[in-house]
Amino acid sequence: MNSSVMNTYNRYPVSFKNGEGSWLTSTDGKKFLDFSSGIAVNILGHNHSEINKTFAEQANKIWHVSNLYNIPEQELLAKKLCELSFADRVFFCNSGAEAVEGAIKVARKFHSSAGNKERNKIITFKNSFHGRTLATLAAASNSSHMDGFSPIPPGFLNIPLDEDYLKKNITNKTAAILIEPVQGEGGINPVPDEFLILIRRLCNENNILMILDQVQCGMGRTGKLFSHEWSGIEPDIITLAKGLGAGFPIGAVLSSENASKGMSHGSHGSTFGGNPVGCSIALKVLDLIEKEDILLNVNQASKVLFQELERLVEKHHNKILGVRGKGLMVGVECHEKNSVITDLAFEQGLLLVNASNNIVRFLPPLNISEVDIFEAIKKFDEALSNLDI
Numbered sequence: 001m002n003s004s005v006m007n008t009y010n011r012y013p014v015s016f017k018n019g020e021g022s023w024l025t026s027t028d029g030k031k032f033l034d035f036s037s038g039i040a041v042n043i044l045g046h047n048h049s050e051i052n053k054t055f056a057e058q059a060n061k062i063w064h065v066s067n068l069y070n071i072p073e074q075e076l077l078a079k080k081l082c083e084l085s086f087a088d089r090v091f092f093c094n095s096g097a098e099a100v101e102g103a104i105k106v107a108r109k110f111h112s113s114a115g116n117k118e119r120n121k122i123i124t125f126k127n128s129f130h131g132r133t134l135a136t137l138a139a140a141s142n143s144s145h146m147d148g149f150s151p152i153p154p155g156f157l158n159i160p161l162d163e164d165y166l167k168k169n170i171t172n173k174t175a176a177i178l179i180e181p182v183q184g185e186g187g188i189n190p191v192p193d194e195f196l197i198l199i200r201r202l203c204n205e206n207n208i209l210m211i212l213d214q215v216q217c218g219m220g221r222t223g224k225l226f227s228h229e230w231s232g233i234e235p236d237i238i239t240l241a242k243g244l245g246a247g248f249p250i251g252a253v254l255s256s257e258n259a260s261k262g263m264s265h266g267s268h269g270s271t272f273g274g275n276p277v278g279c280s281i282a283l284k285v286l287d288l289i290e291k292e293d294i295l296l297n298v299n300q301a302s303k304v305l306f307q308e309l310e311r312l313v314e315k316h317h318n319k320i321l322g323v324r325g326k327g328l329m330v331g332v333e334c335h336e337k338n339s340v341i342t343d344l345a346f347e348q349g350l351l352l353v354n355a356s357n358n359i360v361r362f363l364p365p366l367n368i369s370e371v372d373i374f375e376a377i378k379k380f381d382e383a384l385s386n387l388d389i
Contacts, residue, residue, distance in 0.1 A: 012346060019046025022365050022372045024351070035364045035376050036351045040184070040216045040329070043243035044288060045365040051246055051284055058280040066271060073279035080286055085226055086234040087254035091263070092274030096215030096241035097131025099251035100178075103237045104135060105268055106255055107176035107209045113262030122211075123169060123177045124158045127186030127356065130178065130213055139178060142356075161191065163198060170202060176209040176237075177202070181227040184216035187357035188324055188331025193231035200233040209236040209259050215251070219243030220289055220366050222327035223299040230326070243366075246285045250278035294366050298327045301368050305330055308377040309362070316384040330362040331355060336387060344383035350376055 016024045016032075022045050024032045037043065044051065058073070065071065078090040091102050104122060111119035122139065130136040134153055137146050141158035159165045166177075177199050183189040203210040212235045217227040219240060224230055226238065236259040241251035251273070255263075272278075289295065309323045309332060319341070321333040334341055338360045342352045345360075353361040364376070 014346075021045040021047070022368055030349065032346075032349045032351050033372060033376050033379060034351045035362050036353045037363050037365050038247060039242070039353055040221060040363045041242045041245075042247050043219060043221070043366045044246045044285065044292075044294075045367055046247075048246070048288070050288060051281060054280050054284040055248070055277065058277050062276050064272065064275050064277075067269065067274060071274055071276055071279065073276045073283065074274040077274075077279040077283050077286075080283060081240075081252065081254055084286070085238070085254055086256060087238070088257035089255045089260040089263075091253040091255070091268060091270075092279070093241075093251040093253070093270045094249050094272050094278075095131075095251045096213075096239065097133045097136050098270070098273070099215060099239035099241050099253050100130045100136050100139070100213055101133055102251075102253040102268060103178070103211045103213075103239050103255075104139070104176075106237055106253060106260055106263055107211060109262035109267060110209060110259055111175050111262075113264075119173055119175050120155055121171070121173045122156050122175055123166065124156055125161050125179055125183075126158060127161075127183050127189055128158070128178075128180055128213075129183070129185035130180075131215075161189075161195065163195070166199070166202065170206055170208065174206065174208050176211050178211040178213060180213045180217060181231070182217040182222060182326055182329055184329070184361075185355055187355045187359040188329060188361060190324070190326045196228065196231040196233055200235070203236070211235065211237045211239070213239050215239055215241045217326075217329055219285075220294055220298055220327075221329045221363075223295060223302060224327075225289065225295065227326070244282050244285065245278055246281065248278050248281045250274075250282055289366075292367060297368070298366050301364075301370065301373060302327050302330075304370055304373050305362065305364075305377075308373065309380075312377065312381055312384065315381070316387075318389060319384050319387055325362075328362070328364055328366055328368065331359040332362065334358045334360055336389060341383060341387065344386050345380055347386075348379040348383045350379035350383065352380075 015027045017027045108120045124139045128140045130139045138152045138156045238254045338354045338358045
């Protein structure tokens with residue numbers, strides 16, 4: 001099909017006309033079980049009646065006024081996020097990449113406003129992903145993502161996830177340490193709690209800010225509302241997006257009072273960030289997470305999904321090698337090329353997502369039922385059985 005859309009995606013040959021819960025229906029009437037959730041976005045599935053109602057109510061009031069004025073829905077959402085977390089301040093934007101960009105600026109401004117203008121280097125880690133802007137590409141330092149986009153902004157040091165490397169690379173120019181508690185695009189790699197605790201200690205000792213990118217692993221995806229809660233530490237800054245709006249574009253930077261003290265009038269901004277519609281929906285998402293016991297469901301469903309996938313590893317050990325992840329952020333390590341396996345799953349009506357290091361991601365809605373988990377396992381089993389080796 002000829003298209004005027006820029007050729008940046010190798011899209012599957014399908015379009016969807018409607019969805020319900022964890023299922024999508026294509027324009028030709030085929031049903032698909034969605035274990036990609038728009039890449040960890042549709043955390044409450046498709047067509048949730050209460051989210052739809054909230055959208056309609058706000059859309060019939062006001063969509064946009066800009067941040068030149070007070071936005072009551074934004075104030076309510078910021079207050080709620082602070083009540084649920086370590087944070088004292090919130091900046092709203094439109095996406096995960098924008099949230100990470102904002103976190104980088106908050107961290108550098110923190111030191112600059114204290115008179116340390118050269119303290120601007122940020123330590124990041126191999127196999128990370130922080131977005132597709134130039135600065136977030138520089139942070140992750142993935143050569144395939146950066147190819148052709150030089151000059152790449154300086155100021156980032158990308159190192160292995162290793163205690164010795166980390167300790168020896170902290171200097172008096174280090175402003176922050178940026179890490180995903182569970183690496184998503186890099187292959188569903190949970191960072192050990194002990195490593196996050198180490199980062200927190202080193203940040204305390206060296207006046208460094210700890211930034212946690214929870215764009216993919218936040219909003220209940222791992223079984224806690226914020227994934228750092230598993231380790232018992234509190235960061236200085238976290239980034240959210242994806243599941244925050246359950247499908248509506250919204251991102252956020254959550255910060256302690258101390259970390260955000262450099263952010264004065266005019267230091268950062270966003271035309272659309274924190275608009276009334278996005279904030280109303282995000283408030284409803286947070287309400288539904290509590291009201292529908294979503295975190296309990298994540299932890300119960302996770303056990304079933306891991307158990308069933310591990311059973312398939314035993315059955316198809318020459319095709320898939322293992323399962324890893326946390327909550328409903330699950331990766332299957334493949335022996336065969338992951339794209340071949342996701343294509344075969346697609347043929348069975350199961351939507352999955354590839355990740356780096358030959359991983360297939362299972363990212364179902366957080367309100368997924370056991371019935372749909374077993375159906376997904378059945379389809380994945382059939383896909384693997386159809387793989388000729």
